[in-house]
Amino acid sequence: MRRQSSKxxxxxxxxxxxxxxxxxxxxxxxxxxGISLGIGLLTTYMYxxxxxxxxxxLRERCSKLQCTWLLVYLTGSSLLLYYxxxxxxxxxxxxxxxxxxxxxxxxxxxxxxxVTDFILKFLFMGFKCFVLLVPSFMMSFKSKGYWxxxxxxxxxYYRMFVPIPVWFRYLIGYGELDSVLGWTLGILLGLLYxxxxxxxxxxxxxxxxxxxxxxxxxxxxxxxxxxRQCSESDDICSIxxxxxxxxxxxxxxxxxxxxxxxxxxxxxxxxxxCRTVISDHVNKWKDGATSMxxxxx
Numbered sequence: 001m002r003r004q005s006s007k008x009x010x011x012x013x014x015x016x017x018x019x020x021x022x023x024x025x026x027x028x029x030x031x032x033x034g035i036s037l038g039i040g041l042l043t044t045y046m047y048x049x050x051x052x053x054x055x056x057x058l059r060e061r062c063s064k065l066q067c068t069w070l071l072v073y074l075t076g077s078s079l080l081l082y083y084x085x086x087x088x089x090x091x092x093x094x095x096x097x098x099x100x101x102x103x104x105x106x107x108x109x110x111x112x113x114x115v116t117d118f119i120l121k122f123l124f125m126g127f128k129c130f131v132l133l134v135p136s137f138m139m140s141f142k143s144k145g146y147w148x149x150x151x152x153x154x155x156x157y158y159r160m161f162v163p164i165p166v167w168f169r170y171l172i173g174y175g176e177l178d179s180v181l182g183w184t185l186g187i188l189l190g191l192l193y194x195x196x197x198x199x200x201x202x203x204x205x206x207x208x209x210x211x212x213x214x215x216x217x218x219x220x221x222x223x224x225x226x227x228r229q230c231s232e233s234d235d236i237c238s239i240x241x242x243x244x245x246x247x248x249x250x251x252x253x254x255x256x257x258x259x260x261x262x263x264x265x266x267x268x269x270x271x272x273x274c275r276t277v278i279s280d281h282v283n284k285w286k287d288g289a290t291s292m293x294x295x296x297x
Contacts, residue, residue, distance in 0.1 A: 034111055037081075041118040044077055048125050049290045055132055056148065056288035059141050059259065062132060071129040074122040081115065090115055096165050109170045110296065113163045117295045120162065124155035128288055142262045145286035146215050152285035153211045159295040160200065167193055167297065193297075221261055221278055225249040239264060239272060252276040263287070 051070055055062045082091050089099045093116040101108050131139070131147050139147075171189040225247035232255075237244055239260040246258040252271045256264075264272055266286040269279045285291075 034107075038114065041081075041115070044074075045118060045121055045290070045292075048074055048122070049292075052125060052128055052132070052288045052290070056144075057263075060136060064133060067129050067132040071126050071133075074126050074129070078119050078122050081119070085115075088112075091119075093162060093166060094119070096162065098165060098169060106170070109166055112166050113296055114294065116162055117159055120155060120159050121290055124151050125290055127151050128290075132288075141259050143218075145262060145266065146218060148288045149211060149285040150215045152290060153208055156291060156293075156295075157204070157208060160197075160204070163295060163297060164194075164197060196297075220248075221265060222248040222250040225255045229253075229255055250276075250278055252278070 048070055051066065055067055055070075088101050090101075090112060092099045093112055099112055101112060128148055128151055131144050131151075134144070168190050171193055172186045225244070226249075229249055230244050230247050233244075235243055237247075237255075237257045237260055239256055242257075244255065244257055247255050248258045248261055249255050250261070250271055252274050254271055254273050256272070261272075263286075265279050267284060270277050
């Protein structure tokens with residue numbers, strides 16, 4: 001009897017210990033997979049973003065083969081990710097629906113929001129690749145720059161709204177606790193989140209309206225330069241160091257190629273030579289770049 005009684009405590013203690021060990025191992029494995037996938041998504045983004053910016057910079061020397069490869073690469077990466085985790089239906093988040101994941105887990109929410117944010121970046125990068133593939137006789141490089149700018153602004157606004165259903169359901173989930181305090185806390189957190197989102201939206205609305213105005217009006221930085229004005233600059237553009245192509249005379253009386261000065265004003269507001277302020281804003285997304293900011297909340 002003593003031997004049996006001495007074994008019973010060990011037999012009762014071992015199952016819980018085994019369960020804890022299994023749960024701990026599973027949790028560590030999930031975190032390792034999540035971190036590895038995050039590194040892979042970040043690497044894919046950095047590679048594609050740098051490649052697109054380089055192709056935009058090359059203009060007429062842009063490689064159609066490279067652009068096609070980027071489009072296939074981004075599409076394949078996105079489809080492979082969704083297929084691998086198809087049981088979670090992560091693609092539902094793209095259209096403001098709820099994936100089949102336990103929202104009571106904070107890390108699961110970060111997982112859904114993070115993956116969706118990267119996929120949206122890949123999606124709009126793919127649209128930029130389509131613009132790159134359009135022949136220059138159908139769409140000028142200057143017009144393409146405006147499309148890159150508009151696509152990036154649309155991407156950022158869409159990414160700002162996509163996490164709302166996921167976070168709202170998670171925060172309201174506190175109300176599933178069987179107590180008045182749980183319901184109250186969940187509702188307050190959900191309302192606070194929506195208020196912060198509305199403030200963020202109205203804070204960015206002015207910038208978005210300005211981008212739409214620029215896209216629709218296509219403002220000019222100067223007037224077409226005459227032959228005499230071009231000859232005063234030896235018929236050489238000081239930016240590309242080649243003969244003028246569609247020369248533009250700025251208000252400061254300096255002449256540049258239309259495409260060259262348009263690319264310059266993607267990053268600067270002033271004349272390259274005399275630093276006179278020409279533009280009242282910087283169109284930083286006209287170079288095809290995609291924001292590195294990760295929209296978690």
